[in-house]
Amino acid sequence: MIALYVVAAIAVFAALRAIIEKNTGRKLPYANVLNFAVAGALVLLLDHPLSLVAAATYFVGSTLEANAIASTYAGGGKR
Amino acid sequence: MITALEVTFGLIALAGAVSAALIRDSYGKLVSLGILVAGVLPFIVDRGYLDVAIAVSLIAPIATIFVLLAVRREER
Amino acid sequence: MLGEILHILAAAIISWILFVTVDIFFKLPETGGVSGASAIARDIQAGGGALAGGTMMGNIVCSPDASAGTLLAACGVYVAGIPGGLAAALMVFIGNRICHDPGYAGTTGAVIATFVIYGFTLVGFAATDFVAGMVIAILSIQGLSHAHASRLLARLWRVRQ
Numbered sequence: 001m002i003a004l005y006v007v008a009a010i011a012v013f014a015a016l017r018a019i020i021e022k023n024t025g026r027k028l029p030y031a032n033v034l035n036f037a038v039a040g041a042l043v044l045l046l047d048h049p050l051s052l053v054a055a056a057t058y059f060v061g062s063t064l065e066a067n068a069i070a071s072t073y074a075g076g077g078k079r
Numbered sequence: 080m081i082t083a084l085e086v087t088f089g090l091i092a093l094a095g096a097v098s099a100a101l102i103r104d105s106y107g108k109l110v111s112l113g114i115l116v117a118g119v120l121p122f123i124v125d126r127g128y129l130d131v132a133i134a135v136s137l138i139a140p141i142a143t144i145f146v147l148l149a150v151r152r153e154e155r
Numbered sequence: 156m157l158g159e160i161l162h163i164l165a166a167a168i169i170s171w172i173l174f175v176t177v178d179i180f181f182k183l184p185e186t187g188g189v190s191g192a193s194a195i196a197r198d199i200q201a202g203g204g205a206l207a208g209g210t211m212m213g214n215i216v217c218s219p220d221a222s223a224g225t226l227l228a229a230c231g232v233y234v235a236g237i238p239g240g241l242a243a244a245l246m247v248f249i250g251n252r253i254c255h256d257p258g259y260a261g262t263t264g265a266v267i268a269t270f271v272i273y274g275f276t277l278v279g280f281a282a283t284d285f286v287a288g289m290v291i292a293i294l295s296i297q298g299l300s301h302a303h304a305s306r307l308l309a310r311l312w313r314v315r316q
Contacts, residue, residue: 002159003287008087010294015091015114017298019098024106025198029297031110032216034091036226036293038117040286041088042124042132043230045080050129052234056227056243058120058136060219060250065113065140067217067254070191072147073106 004044011037024073028066035062080125092118105150109143162280166288170225171295173271174264175311177221181260184211184312188256192217199301207312208305212297218256219247221264222296226289228268233282240269 011034018030039059043051095115102108116139123132178184184207187193192213199209215222224247231239244265251261272285296304 002156003163003283004084006163006287007290008084010290010298011117012087012091014294014298015094015117018110018114019094023198023202024104024110025195026202026301027107027110028195028216029212029301031113033290033294033298034114034117036222037290038120040226040230040290041121043233044283044286045121045125046127046129047234048129049234049239050133051124052227052230052239052243053246054124054129054132054136055230056246056250057133059223059227060246060253061136061140062113062117063217063219063223063250064254065109065143067189067191068140068144068147069106069109070194070213070217071189072151074190074194 004041007037007041007044011041025070028070032063032066035059035066080122084121088118088121090118094118105153109146109150112143113139159284162284163287163291166275166280166284167291167295168288169271169275170229170268170285170289171292173268174221174225174289174292175296175308177224177264177267178211178215178260179308179311179315181221181258181263183214183220183258183260184208184308186210187217188214188258189217189254199305203302204305205309208308209301211308211312212301212305215293215297218254218258219250219261220258221260221268222289222293223247223250224261224263224265225268226286226293228265229272229282229285229289232269232272232276233286237269237273240265240273244269 014033039055042055099111195213196209227243228240231243247261
């Protein structure tokens with residue numbers, strides 16, 4: 001139970017820092033911490049084999065999103 | 080779900096929504112939309128709708144990529 | 156109560172050592188795998204960090220690497236034991252290919268982490284300790300101070316060379 005509270009506290013901390021930070025390149029690592037925390041929280045909330053699939057799908061999807069934003073921010077190229 | 084956790088994840092979703100409305104930079108807006116989805120997803124999983132959660136987490140990045148195409152065309 | 160907190164802190168240290176070792180062994184600080192990783196490295200360097208550490212942080216953001224492998228392996232061991240961890244390794248492999256990353260750091264990290272975490276569950280740790288510990292470990296790299304974290308990673312990378 002403590003693990004879930006730790007993960008939720010880290011998630012809200014990372015979300016606030018990602019919003020406060022101005023530079024896009026330094027915003028993305030904070031958003032990445034938020035993605036880690038939410039993917040962990042999904043599995044801790046519901047103990048079911050399919051929640052592992054949900055966490056992995058969410059994590060890969062949000063990584064792809066960060067990858068696309070960073071590539072476009074760098075000035076085009078492979079997406 | 081426990082009330083403290085509901086408040087925490089609801090705070091994340093609200094902060095994402097408010098910052099998406101207030102931030103002027105277009106990349107910052109997209110990051111805020113990602114934060115909004117991250118706050119909403121634990122509520123879907125807590126009710127047990129795991130298939131809905133999988134579908135949402137597949138659709139959200141695809142929507143972001145489509146918006147990025149428009150952002151890139153606007154910058155040129 | 157206190158014992159669980161100590162378990163979480165110990166799990167954080169173990170998973171920090173595990174994923175940093177695997178990432179540096181697979182030469183993540185050397186080049187940006189995609190163009191976005193180099194852009195993040197440039198911004199971190201402009202904020203007072205080191206370039207090699209910034210490149211490794213950019214690679215962690217842009218593609219599932221050993222840190223993602225450790226987190227998902229911990230989730231898999233919690234849900235279904237060793238088969239769950241190996242299924243998580245398969246999903247990390249698919250995620251690597253979706254993100255245009257040719258490396259094997261994520262898959263290797265997930266397989267190693269599965270056996271390490273399963274071994275620690277026999278000693279008295281719970282798999283949930285490792286989920287929270289991995290989130291603390293990634294917070295210490297990406298979320299506290301980019302300048303200090305990237306300098307620390309660059310110093311470790313110089314030792315590897």
